[in-house]
Amino acid sequence: MFMFSFSEEELKEFKKLTELYLAIKEKVIYLEEIDPDLKTPAQALTEFRDALDHIMRVLSVKLDVRAGIPDKKKEEYITKNLSKAYDHLFRAGYDVLDMCSLIIRSKIAGELEGYEVEVINTALPEYYPIIKPGIEEITEEFVKARKGKDVGISGLENFDLYLEQIDKLKGYYKKILKAQPSLIEISKKTKETKWKNLIIVAILGIIGGVAVAYLANLFIKS
Amino acid sequence: MPKEEVWDRNYPRVKIDRELTLKYANRHRGSIRISTGLFYTKEEFEKQKRDLLRKKLP
Numbered sequence: 624m625f626m627f628s629f630s631e632e633e634l635k636e637f638k639k640l641t642e643l644y645l646a647i648k649e650k651v652i653y654l655e656e657i658d659p660d661l662k663t664p665a666q667a668l669t670e671f672r673d674a675l676d677h678i679m680r681v682l683s684v685k686l687d688v689r690a691g692i693p694d695k696k697k698e699e700y701i702t703k704n705l706s707k708a709y710d711h712l713f714r715a716g717y718d719v720l721d722m723c724s725l726i727i728r729s730k731i732a733g734e735l736e737g738y739e740v741e742v743i744n745t746a747l748p749e750y751y752p753i754i755k756p757g758i759e760e761i762t763e764e765f766v767k768a769r770k771g772k773d774v775g776i777s778g779l780e781n782f783d784l785y786l787e788q789i790d791k792l793k794g795y796y797k798k799i800l801k802a803q804p805s806l807i808e809i810s811k812k813t814k815e816t817k818w819k820n821l822i823i824v825a826i827l828g829i830i831g832g833v834a835v836a837y838l839a840n841l842f843i844k845s
Numbered sequence: 846m847p848k849e850e851v852w853d854r855n856y857p858r859v860k861i862d863r864e865l866t867l868k869y870a871n872r873h874r875g876s877i878r879i880s881t882g883l884f885y886t887k888e889e890f891e892k893q894k895r896d897l898l899r900k901k902l903p
Contacts, residue, residue: 655878660883661878661883662878662883662884662885663876663878663879663883663884663885664884664885664890665861665879665884665885665886666861666885666886666887666890668876669859669861672856673855673856676855676856680852680853683852689848689849689852690849691849718890721894722890722893722894722897725893725894725897725898726897728897728900728902729897729900731902732900732901732902732903733900735902735903736903738903740903743903755902758902759902762898
């Protein structure tokens with residue numbers, strides 16, 4: 624029976640690659656769900672195809688399906704192709720995470736649209752000191768990440784951080800959704816108070832005007 | 846082309862074209878989203894990102 628095995632290092636890298644693929648696949652599905660038009664990022668699918676090609680090249684050597692690679696070059700060939708597979712997955716991953724972050728950001732902006740600063744500040748006191756700077760920071764980090772996608776295996780740690788950032792953004796979005804009843808209530812009260820104040824000012828203005836007119840009339844008569 | 850050379854050949858870069866994709870959609874089985882036009886081309890993807898980024902937070 625033919626048996627093949629991975630070295631400890633290869634096994635470690637394959638496991639990480641598989642976990643990375645799963646994380647990105649989950650985000651592709653998530654993106655399709657949250658996209659306003661339910662669109663899929665077709666570019667990510669072509670990156671998956673290219674990653675698969677490099678994985679198959681690795682398997683072709685491991686399974687002795689292909690000839691032509693001397694034994695001493697095999698390890699180098701496997702490492703190179705695993706690294707290329709990582710690069711393609713990262714490219715797909717960063718694009719998808721980037722778009723996820725922008726869609727969540729846009730949903731947050733949409734939820735808060737039309738509310739005055741004081742209303743947001745009262746209903747969601749952590750929005751201006753924590754949430755908004757947090758969102759802007761994440762957006763900037765994704766812009767930077769987009770510029771350096773080909774990082775091979777070494778970029779995995781960084782990528783995990785970006786995955787965490789998406790969860791953080793999702794957390795912010797949930798907080799804002801939860802604050803909606805308060806936002807509506809406070810906004811309503813603020814509007815009512817403003818109208819009341821406006822009516823009081825108008826009444827006081829009219830009374831003042833009448834008083835001034837009366838006094839002026841008295842003054843003229845005297 | 847010898848088999849050994851095929852292994853290390855990269856796939857040609859795919860340029861996903863909306864009109865072509867929709868034109869040939871009924872000839873292929875595959876993603877429903879893609880065959881019904883629910884996808885971003887590379888250019889559309891970048892444009893969508895720029896548009897979303899323009900939306901300001903309060």
